[in-house]
Amino acid sequence: MIDVRRLRTDLEQTKAALARKRVPADEVERAAALDAAARRLATQADELRARVKSLSRQVGEAMKAGRPEQAEALRAESKQLGDDLAVVEREATGVDATLRDAMLRLPNIPADDAPDGASEAGNVVLRTVGFDPARYGPHNRVPHWDIGNELRILDLERGAKISGSMFPLFRGGGATLARALCQLALDRNSDAFTEVRPPSLVRTPVLEAVGQLPKFADDAYHIERDDLWAVPTAEVPLTSMRAGEVLAEDELPLRLMAYTPCFRREAGAAGRDTRGLLRVHEFDKVEILSVCTRAQAPAMHEEILNRAIGAIEALGLPYRVLDICTGDLGQSHARSFDVEVYAPGCDMWLEVSSVSWFSDYQARRAGIRYRPVGGGPNQICDTLNGSALAVPRVWAALVETYRQPDGSVALPSCLHPYFRGATSIAGSLAT
RNA sequence: GGAGGGAUGGCAGAGCGGCCGAAUGCGAGGCUCUUGAAAAGCCUUGGGAGUGCGAGCUCCCCGUGGGUUCAAAUCCCACUCCCUCCGCCA
Numbered sequence: 001m002i003d004v005r006r007l008r009t010d011l012e013q014t015k016a017a018l019a020r021k022r023v024p025a026d027e028v029e030r031a032a033a034l035d036a037a038a039r040r041l042a043t044q045a046d047e048l049r050a051r052v053k054s055l056s057r058q059v060g061e062a063m064k065a066g067r068p069e070q071a072e073a074l075r076a077e078s079k080q081l082g083d084d085l086a087v088v089e090r091e092a093t094g095v096d097a098t099l100r101d102a103m104l105r106l107p108n109i110p111a112d113d114a115p116d117g118a119s120e121a122g123n124v125v126l127r128t129v130g131f132d133p134a135r136y137g138p139h140n141r142v143p144h145w146d147i148g149n150e151l152r153i154l155d156l157e158r159g160a161k162i163s164g165s166m167f168p169l170f171r172g173g174g175a176t177l178a179r180a181l182c183q184l185a186l187d188r189n190s191d192a193f194t195e196v197r198p199p200s201l202v203r204t205p206v207l208e209a210v211g212q213l214p215k216f217a218d219d220a221y222h223i224e225r226d227d228l229w230a231v232p233t234a235e236v237p238l239t240s241m242r243a244g245e246v247l248a249e250d251e252l253p254l255r256l257m258a259y260t261p262c263f264r265r266e267a268g269a270a271g272r273d274t275r276g277l278l279r280v281h282e283f284d285k286v287e288i289l290s291v292c293t294r295a296q297a298p299a300m301h302e303e304i305l306n307r308a309i310g311a312i313e314a315l316g317l318p319y320r321v322l323d324i325c326t327g328d329l330g331q332s333h334a335r336s337f338d339v340e341v342y343a344p345g346c347d348m349w350l351e352v353s354s355v356s357w358f359s360d361y362q363a364r365r366a367g368i369r370y371r372p373v374g375g376g377p378n379q380i381c382d383t384l385n386g387s388a389l390a391v392p393r394v395w396a397a398l399v400e401t402y403r404q405p406d407g408s409v410a411l412p413s414c415l416h417p418y419f420r421g422a423t424s425i426a427g428s429l430a431t
Numbered sequence: 432g433g434a435g436g437g438a439u440g441g442c443a444g445a446g447c448g449g450c451c452g453a454a455u456g457c458g459a460g461g462c463u464c465u466u467g468a469a470a471a472g473c474c475u476u477g478g479g480a481g482u483g484c485g486a487g488c489u490c491c492c493c494g495u496g497g498g499u500u501c502a503a504a505u506c507c508c509a510c511u512c513c514c515u516c517c518g519c520c521a
Contacts, residue, residue: 043481046490053490056502060449071501078501246478378478 007032020326034099041092108361111335117325130318144396145276173425180418185286185389193257198237201228209366211332230263234287243366253292277392289385308353345400355386
């Protein structure tokens, strides 16, 4: 969440900044008013409590001095104040909870240099690399769901039989490819990032820390009986790994990566782009993430973007990079770059990575701070992350791009080490 | 799942219901002594909030949330987590 103090010192500026994310001004004003009320009540409660404490001390002293009647009088007075205090505290607790909820729902302030725009139409294409429509023959203009059936490497019907639609089932070389892509991503980033294999089911505060809750509860799978949530991305457990801790500045930046399954209900997107692997409820992804100082953030953002792009380049897929406009920026995001790959079979650009800077929005929620080397008060960290590689859409673009005239799928050389000697996916491998 | 034990500051570890935000030790930082270092001695050393121009003042935090009390780290209840043992199990 954003710093409440902003609402006290820079209310107008904050309203203007959030207006770029289409947040109505009265929502911000409401939070500011709640904050003022909360502080007023806190001061009132503090004063009452201070008097109760001081009177209580005097009760003890009077008893010790053998003046029971005086002790009794002080005790009665303190009791009365205590009752008053209880009333104020009850009110304060209520206001605090309302304020907290309002703050959790306010999105992050967008970065100054994020482009303005009302919707995804306002996103800016920064560059397009390797895209040449003339290079594709008719054998490439086959959508991956058809290729998947043909080679028996993607079986959406069986997936649906088991779990419902949008739960893909890969088999044979298709399954190997899905796993190989993850392994490739982990291997490519192991030079600088520590691999983590976190739990896939998390508690409510963990999902709250990244900004998914309370606002977007419908998008996540929730296991009622145990009150656990299935992670929509490894960003969720990784961000909370050091939650509530004060880190030493010299241990920053933290660089973490994790392979996890990702679960998304896609409640708001029902029916859109749902063919094949374009949008699924469960998929595998390797995420890279950093916890760092504000000063380290810009370079880290650049680095994570380059790493995301690097994997796509290694796979030989055309891609483009988008600068996400304020109207399309997620709740927690200050600035995001999306990487999209071109899929010739369905003739679409598919988002395969979103590389984002969250400023201190998530870290404040998660309570991740660092102790500055030169001394001074503890600072809230910044967090950044991006997909190193998300399987289904890359799988789709790759299969379409590398389909040969004979129907087989050639494998780019960087994947050969993961294929037990094979260099293509053909019928024989696909049984 | 069952039975026990535990949770206190960076760590270890005390803590009769009142003067405990908390002894003591270690660690860390500063100073003295020393050519330098070690040793020794002295001092400092948690986090958060409110308020004030400021020195400051006030409040909250002893796993979490409730309760009892004039007063709770200390008593009561619930929950969470950790440890030991039993059971079950990939």
